[in-house]
Amino acid sequence: MEISIGRSLLEANDREAEELRQVFAANGLLVLNLISSPGAGKTSLLEKTLTALGGEFRFGVIEGDLQTDNDARRVEKSGAKAVQINTHGGCHLDSGMIREVIGRFNLDELDILFIENVGNLVCPVEFDLGEDCKIALLSVTEGDDKPEKYPRLFHLAEVLLLNKIDILPYVDFDLERAAGFARAARRDLKILPVSCRGEGHGLEAWYDWLRQARAAKKTLGKTTTNHRGVER
Amino acid sequence: MHELAIAENLLEMAGQELRRHGLRKLISLRVRCGALAGVLPEALEFAFSALAGDSGETFRDVRLEIVREPLLLRCAGCGRDFTTAPGSLFTSCPLCGYEFFHQALSGAEIFFERMEAE
Numbered sequence: 099m100e101i102s103i104g105r106s107l108l109e110a111n112d113r114e115a116e117e118l119r120q121v122f123a124a125n126g127l128l129v130l131n132l133i134s135s136p137g138a139g140k141t142s143l144l145e146k147t148l149t150a151l152g153g154e155f156r157f158g159v160i161e162g163d164l165q166t167d168n169d170a171r172r173v174e175k176s177g178a179k180a181v182q183i184n185t186h187g188g189c190h191l192d193s194g195m196i197r198e199v200i201g202r203f204n205l206d207e208l209d210i211l212f213i214e215n216v217g218n219l220v221c222p223v224e225f226d227l228g229e230d231c232k233i234a235l236l237s238v239t240e241g242d243d244k245p246e247k248y249p250r251l252f253h254l255a256e257v258l259l260l261n262k263i264d265i266l267p268y269v270d271f272d273l274e275r276a277a278g279f280a281r282a283a284r285r286d287l288k289i290l291p292v293s294c295r296g297e298g299h300g301l302e303a304w305y306d307w308l309r310q311a312r313a314a315k316k317t318l319g320k321t322t323t324n325h326r327g328v329e330r
Numbered sequence: 331m332h333e334l335a336i337a338e339n340l341l342e343m344a345g346q347e348l349r350r351h352g353l354r355k356l357i358s359l360r361v362r363c364g365a366l367a368g369v370l371p372e373a374l375e376f377a378f379s380a381l382a383g384d385s386g387e388t389f390r391d392v393r394l395e396i397v398r399e400p401l402l403l404r405c406a407g408c409g410r411d412f413t414t415a416p417g418s419l420f421t422s423c424p425l426c427g428y429e430f431f432h433q434a435l436s437g438a439e440i441f442f443e444r445m446e447a448e
Contacts (some may be wrong), residue, residue, distance in 0.1 A: 100446050101347055107339045107361065107440040190332050221332035224368055224440075246420065250368050253434070282420055282430035285406070 111225055114193035118200070118228025125205040128308075128315040129213065131227050133251055134235035135244075136217030139261040141169045142294040143235065144212055146301055147308070148176035155209040155312065160199060162191040162216045169214065179203060190221040193228060210312060219248045230315060231256035236280075238262045238271040245279035252283035257290065257307060263300065264293040333369060336440060337377035341385060343442055348388065353447040358393040360444050364437035365401040365414070401437035411435060 106112065122129050132140050141161075148157050157178040161169040162185060170182035181199045183191060191213065203211070213229060215222040223232070234255035236244055239262060245252040252258060258280050260273060277289050288307060293299040344356055363369045375394055382389040400413040403421070407428025414421040422429045 099351065099353060099448060100444060101351065102444045103343065103347065103442045104444075105343060105442050107336050107343070107442050110339060188335075190335075192335065220368055224332060225335075249420070250366060253366070279420075285431040 108224065108226075111193050114197060115226035115228040118193055118196055121200070121205065122211070122228060122230075125208070126316050127205055127208055127211055128312045129211045129227075129229040130311075131222075131229035131232045132212060132214045132235065133219070133222050133232055133255070134217060134237075135219050135240055138217070138235045138237040138240065139294050140214050140217070140235055141172055143259065143261065143292070143304075144173050144214060145176060146294045146298050147212075147305070148173060148178045150301065151305060151308065152177055154309075156207060158203045158205075158208045158211045160191075160196065160211070160213045162195075162214060164188070164216065179208075185216055189216060189218050190225050191215050191227060192225045196227050210308065219244070219251055223251045223254060231311065234258045234280075235261055236276065238266055238269050238273075242272045242276035243279065245276060245283055249279075249283040252280040252287060255284070255287065256311075257288045257304075259304060260289065260291045262293060262295070263291045264295050333373040334377040334381075336369065337374060337381050340378060340442060341381055341389065344389075344445055344447075347445060348447055351447070354388060355448050356389055356392045357446040357448060358395065359442070359446075360395045360397065362397045362399050362439065362441040362443050364399045364439045364441075366434060366438040367440045369440055371396040371398065397443075399437060399439070402435040403432035403437075404435055406431040406433065 134140050144159060159173050159178055159180040161180055161182045163169055164185055164187055167182040170180040174180045181202050183195050183199060213227055232255045234251050236258060238260065260276060273291060280287055280289060290303050291300050292304060340361065344359060348356060363371065374396060378394050382392055402411060402413050404411050405423040405426060405428055407423055408426040410425050412424055420430065
């Protein structure tokens with residue numbers, strides 16, 4: 099017997115993500131899904147951001163890692179509430195994992211929720227978590243052709259942070275070339291070169307973007323991203 | 331590696347359909363993967379056969395067919411639509427040569443199209 103199905107294999111995840119999105123919207127919460135390779139500086143970016151803007155916004159953080167709660171402990175030092183998810187080998191977070199931990203936050207007492215995904219440039223991209231935007235991070239030690247090799251993330255992300263620019267003199271990374279590939283994947287991609295080391299560099303532009311995105315979410319109820327990246 | 335999660339969904343959906351139709355043995359499945367979907371067919375096949383092998387007689391020797399869908403792009407230069415070979419988001423428009431910034435119309439789906447069972 100032939101049976102015609104016609105269903106997305108990600109529909110269970112997408113359905114749950116949509117429910118999460120409504121919960122987040124009801125609380126006027128801006129939710130950002132942070133995606134990069136391991137070691138690109140996601141946690142360092144969060145430490146800097148939460149410390150700098152802690153007086154301005156109430157932050158929550160969900161940390162996704164294969165093992166350990168090292169990252170949750172790192173970001174909690176800023177005073178933000180952090181919850182760790184361990185995937186025990188799983189290469190990405192999915193919306194069911196987010197739903198399981200969301201009850202540990204008082205969502206109506208938060209302004210911005212960061213979800214730090216498992217370090218991986220491929221798998222996390224396919225799983226909608228109910229976020230407003232995906233934020234991509236790429237560090238200058240990784241090679242400037244990464245957006246060409248892994249275009250899907252850069253196609254879907256709203257912002258690309260090019261991190262570790264303080265060590266640009268010591269690596270063969272061409273900022274313009276990386277930006278060119280990334281913009282080819284998404285024409286209106288916002289590209290911000292930053293360093294999260296020491297005093298930090300270029301982070302004011304990122305903070306301004308956060309302020310604008312938060313204000314847009316509060317007044318319009320949504321930002322712009324279509325998370326599958328088609329018919330945008 | 332997220333192909334494992336996708337293979338789990340595939341088996342679960344197929345199981346639902348079998349129960350709904352009162353069928354006992356799955357024979358074949360067809361899945362369509364868009365070129366932008368980031369799914370490696372070999373990895374999906376491997377994950378599926380590993381899971382199906384542990385799921386009893388119902389799922390033994392199931393034939394999994396994975397069809398790669400091309401990417402459908404709308405040219406940023408001339409506005410006409412064209413398809414590209416899998417994986418090439420950066421293709422020039424074959425009609426006007428415009429290089430980048432094309433809009434993706436489809437090609438991001440991972441789609442369970444049909445199955446055969448008895």
